[in-house]
Structure formats: structure tokens, C-alpha cells
Amino acid sequence: MNEQRSSAPIPGYQFASDNTAGICPEALATLVEANVGAAASYGDDQYTALVADRLREIFECECEVFFVFNGTAANSLAISACCQSYHSVICSDVAHLETDECGGPEFFSGGAKVLVSETCQGKLLPESVERLITRRLDIHHPKPRVLSLTQPTEMGTLYSLEELRALADTARRFGMRVHMDGARLANAIAALGRPPAEVTWQAGVDVLCLGGAKMGLPLGEAVVFFDRELASDFEYRCKQAGQLASKMRFLTAPWLGMLKDSAWLRHAAQANRMAQRLSRGLEQMAGVRLLYPTEVNAVFALLPPECHRQLAARGWRYYTFIGQGAARFMCSWATTEEEVDALLADVQSSDARLPAVRTSVRSQTD
Numbered sequence: 001m002n003e004q005r006s007s008a009p010i011p012g013y014q015f016a017s018d019n020t021a022g023i024c025p026e027a028l029a030t031l032v033e034a035n036v037g038a039a040a041s042y043g044d045d046q047y048t049a050l051v052a053d054r055l056r057e058i059f060e061c062e063c064e065v066f067f068v069f070n071g072t073a074a075n076s077l078a079i080s081a082c083c084q085s086y087h088s089v090i091c092s093d094v095a096h097l098e099t100d101e102c103g104g105p106e107f108f109s110g111g112a113k114v115l116v117s118e119t120c121q122g123k124l125l126p127e128s129v130e131r132l133i134t135r136r137l138d139i140h141h142p143k144p145r146v147l148s149l150t151q152p153t154e155m156g157t158l159y160s161l162e163e164l165r166a167l168a169d170t171a172r173r174f175g176m177r178v179h180m181d182g183a184r185l186a187n188a189i190a191a192l193g194r195p196p197a198e199v200t201w202q203a204g205v206d207v208l209c210l211g212g213a214k215m216g217l218p219l220g221e222a223v224v225f226f227d228r229e230l231a232s233d234f235e236y237r238c239k240q241a242g243q244l245a246s247k248m249r250f251l252t253a254p255w256l257g258m259l260k261d262s263a264w265l266r267h268a269a270q271a272n273r274m275a276q277r278l279s280r281g282l283e284q285m286a287g288v289r290l291l292y293p294t295e296v297n298a299v300f301a302l303l304p305p306e307c308h309r310q311l312a313a314r315g316w317r318y319y320t321f322i323g324q325g326a327a328r329f330m331c332s333w334a335t336t337e338e339e340v341d342a343l344l345a346d347v348q349s350s351d352a353r354l355p356a357v358r359t360s361v362r363s364q365t366d
């Protein structure tokens with residue numbers, strides 16, 4: 001085994017998640033700007049109002065906007081705003097809402113049941129969703145109320161606009177609402193190159209959880225209600241759940257810098273480009289197999305076990321518990337070409353190789 005370093009040492013956590021990156025300069029600048037003098041608390045400050053207005057401009061919609069500390073709270077509270085305790089929420093079998101929120105959506109909705117539908121490359125299919133809805137429509141089963149979509153998916157794949165509309169139409173036909181987990185929506189918008197309105201409410205989304213932390217804010221997500229009726233009393237839900245920040249300006253001011261001059265989309269495009277670079281590099285290696293098409297900022301790759309050991313020894317950090325034991329390399333706004341190339345060099349220099357013949361993911365999806 002080649003134990004020689006092929007690249008300079010790099011501190012850990014580079015590819016574990018996009019939330020391991022620091023605060024992007026634009027967000028940091030407005031955070032510092034907000035740290036002057038006193039300001040009204042609990043969201044009555046000028047920064048919070050400005051950011052909400054800015055989001056209304058960006059989404060071209062008179063939506064209701066709220067800010068919470070994290071994605072679990074955003075999803076759980078958004079779902080609770082749509083559901084009664086006897087309702088069900090349909091999502092993918094890999095949805096963060098199902099696998100990683102500790103039952104938050106069920107808890108905050110007072111018992112709504114999460115039902116999982118099968119997926120193809122992380123994406124829900126209208127026919128499977130319809131089968132799940134119509135499997136039981138009697139009084140003894142929870143009433144389907146919300147279809148929850150993650151855009152981009154947990155597998156780093158993207159719903160096209162047509163796919164989004166088809167899913168939303170299916171939900172509508174059964175009187176259901178559409179929730180979008182947009183923890184990485186910036187990456188999706190940058191990749192699709194379509195206006196934010198088209199990718200959300202114009203495609204049928206009623207409530208969006210818009211990720212902030214992963215795109216380069218210090219923390220925080222926005223809950224955006226395109227259907228304003230669903231937002232009724234939402235501020236009480238936030239308060240009761242411990243999600244109403246007293247010093248709200250520090251949660252919201254970073255959004256101002258991030259949203260100005262499309263910095264959020266520039267950073268997202270950079271993360272997507274780095275994922276493409278990594279994906280192209282890995283694809284060339286005989287022992288490596290990509291699991292999903294690289295459509296945003298995540299790359300899922302099956303690597304030889306020995307390769308994992310060597311990469312860990314060299315300080316590389318990434319997750320292996322998502323997506324069939326594959327390595328998930330997540331790029332962020334801060335990921336550089338040098339980091340990607342150093343990782344590729346270290347994968348290349350590990351002697352181990354998968355015995356299987358290399359398969360191109362792109363050809364699998366044709």
C-alpha cells in the first residue's frame with residue numbers, strides 16, 4: 001500500500017458536509033454591520049423586515065417569511081402548519097424529514113404520520129406517490145395531507161420542473177399541500193438556471209424551507225409560505241418550539257449580504273462546479289463507481305475499503321452512512337479546485353481498486 005502523501009496535509013471535515021464550511025464573506029459583512037447599537041428584538045428590527053422583503057422580491061410573491069435556527073425546526077414546524085394530528089405526510093424513503101429529524105414533524109404536528117414512498121435516485125415518482133395515497137382512503141388510516149419534496153434530493157439529484165409539476169399535480173388531485181425541503185435550494189436554482197419562482201410556487205409548492213446554513217450563513221433557515229393562509233399563527237408555533245430568536249437581527253442580517261447581487265447563487269454555482277470537477281476526476285478511476293449523477297454539490301462514490309482507510313489516515317473527512325455505504329463528498333461555497341485535486345490525487349494514489357469494471361452513471365440514467 002502506498003502510504004506516501006501525494007498532497008499537502010489539509011485539515012479535516014472538508015467534504016463531510018456543506019455545513020462544515022465557514023461563513024461566506026458577504027454574510028459575515030452584514031452580520032458585522034448589524035452589530036452596531038441597539039435594535040428591536042424578536043424580529044421587530046429593520047434587518048429582519050428587509051430580508052423578508054428581499055425574499056418576496058426574489059420569489060416574486062407576497063409570501064409570508066419566518067426565520068428559525070435550523071432545518072429540522074423549519075421542516076417540522078412547516079409540516080405542523082399544514083397538518084392536523086390525524087393527517088399523513090408523504091415523503092421519500094431517504095428524506096431528511098423521515099431519517100434525520102428525530103420524529104420532529106410527527107411531534108410538532110401532534111401525531112401526523114410520515115409515510116415513505118419508494119424513490120429512484122432519491123426522487124419521488126408520481127405513480128408511486130399516487131399508489132401510496134390511494135392504498136387506503138378509509139377512516140381508519142391517516143388522511144394524506146402533505147407531499148414533501150426535497151430539492152435537490154438527499155442523493156444530490158435534481159427534480160426537473162416537469163417532474164416537480166407532475167408531483168405537485170398528483171398531490172393537488174387528492175387535496176394535498178406541497179412542502180419543499182430546500183436545505184440546498186440555492187444549489188438547485190443555480191443548476192437549473194431558472195427563476196426561484198418557477199422552481200417553487202409556480203411549480204406548485206405551498207411552503208418552502210429555504211436553507212441558509214448550507215449556502216454560507218452562520219446558521220438559520222427561512223420558512224416561506226407561498227400560501228399565506230397556512231402561515232396563520234405560525235409565529236406562535238415558532239415561539240412555542242423555542243425558535244423565536246430574541247436577537248433576531250443576528251439571524252437575519254447575514255441573509256442581506258447573501259442575497260445581495262446574487263451572492264447566494266454564485267456561491268452555490270461554485271459548490272456545484274467543484275462537485276462536477278470531483279465527479280469527473282473520480283469517473284476516470286478504474287476502481288471507483290459513481291452511484292448517482294452529479295447534478296448539484298454532492299458526489300456519491302463507491303470506493304475500495306482500503307481507500308477509505310487511507311483517506312481517513314490522511315485527514316479527509318466525508319460521510320459513508322448515506323447512500324448504500326458510498327462515500328458522500330459534499331462541496332460548499334468554500335471548496336477550492338486545489339482541495340478537489342488534492343482529494344483526487346489521494347484517491348488515485350491508494351493502491352486498492354474495486355474489481356468491478358467502471359460504470360458510467362451518466363449512461364445508467366440515459
Ligand SMILES: Cc1ncc(COP(=O)(O)O)c(C=O)c1O
Pocket residue numbers: 070071072073096097150153154181183184213
Ligand atoms: C435535506 C436536508 N434537509 C434539512 C436539513 C437541515 O438539518 P439541520 O436541522 O441539521 O439544520 C439537512 C441537513 O443536513 C438536509 O440535508
